[in-house]
Amino acid sequence: MRHRTKSRGWYLAVVPAVAFALAASSFRYVDVYLPNTPSDPITGAVGETLHIEQTAVAEGVENLIVADVTLTGAARLREEDEPSLPAGTEIDVIAVSFDWAAPPESPLRTCDLQLVTVGGEHYLPSARLGSHLVGAAPELSSTHYCTPEDAPGPLMSLGVDLGFSGYEDPERPAEWSTTVYFVVPAGTRPASVKLSWQMPTYLEFTGVEVSGEEALSSLSSAGAMNTSAAMK
């Protein structure tokens, strides 16, 4: 009888053994895959303010990214202000506007943005097309998607002095607005916008719809060129 009880104990031990085996073999998923892919979304609708507070590690140095971001709206640029692609592809330019609030020491310069369409296709900001975009206004070539161009604030610290420390930008204001432009095939309908600094955390604004057609000049006065003159 005693012998039988002992054997049953071994059968039960299989359960934690399998659990440990699964945990041990999932380290690549947990330690490599999840931290390096967009696996931690912070989701909200257009008009909603999303708060990000993420410790981003660059070369072993921890940087605290803090920001409150609101996607205020999206508009199609009117045809007269549109650039063109050399292949003559029919395009639309979608201007997406954001309101920002963040402490001046938060390193927000190097953000990545993607516009996701109803069909699930991803598009990068127009500045990524570089010189291939013909006749583009300076606003469409700006890479300051997330910060005022003349006061972008600090870069992420890498723990090494690259010789830029002597040069100080003016301090970034506490609140500002930006407009980011996306070149998409004509007739494309946007669905959401994804914004990130470092994997795995990203902000996702859903329910993005084009509200109408705007002139570049009216968007500029509302915050394009992303200068602190366009501060709220």
Add this chain to the structure above:
Amino acid sequence: MKRRAPPSPQQSVLFVFILVAISVGTWISGLFPTPQSILDRPWVRESSPRIGTVEVADIEAFDVYRGAPTNGIFLVVSLQGEGVPEPLTYDAVLIDAEGRTSHRHHSSSCGIQQPGLPTPCELAFEVDPAALPGAQLRVARDSVLAERDFLAVDLLLDDARTAELLDDPRRSDYFGEDL
């Protein structure tokens, strides 16, 4: 002599359970590829959905490419992408007839390709003109150094086509304007 007792119902159930467990385990492990089957897999695949469709739109020869002179020749290949699954760019290496590898010249550039938005993609290779007939292009996504998958493209350069290309090579300045 003591006769062995027949197995108890519990022992029979355990026996059946072990048989079923071994069968299921064997079936599951059969679903995974063995190291040998991975080695035996054909290396060249028909297409790569991660890169879309790539077409060689044009091939030209340059004596001076964007202000850079050469003792050989610059073979400039224009690629056209279609059906890219997400924003990406192309990179390539050229394998000449003697098996030598040329990486693209730093002055040439390939724009970001996005779904439905093809941008110019021009890759220049500094090569020995004598080894051009039979040259192949290996096109990878983003960077040939980071990617192991590539599209192998026969540039269809025979002796006649090579002679035609080398007959009147172009010259361009730093900005890409004809000299």
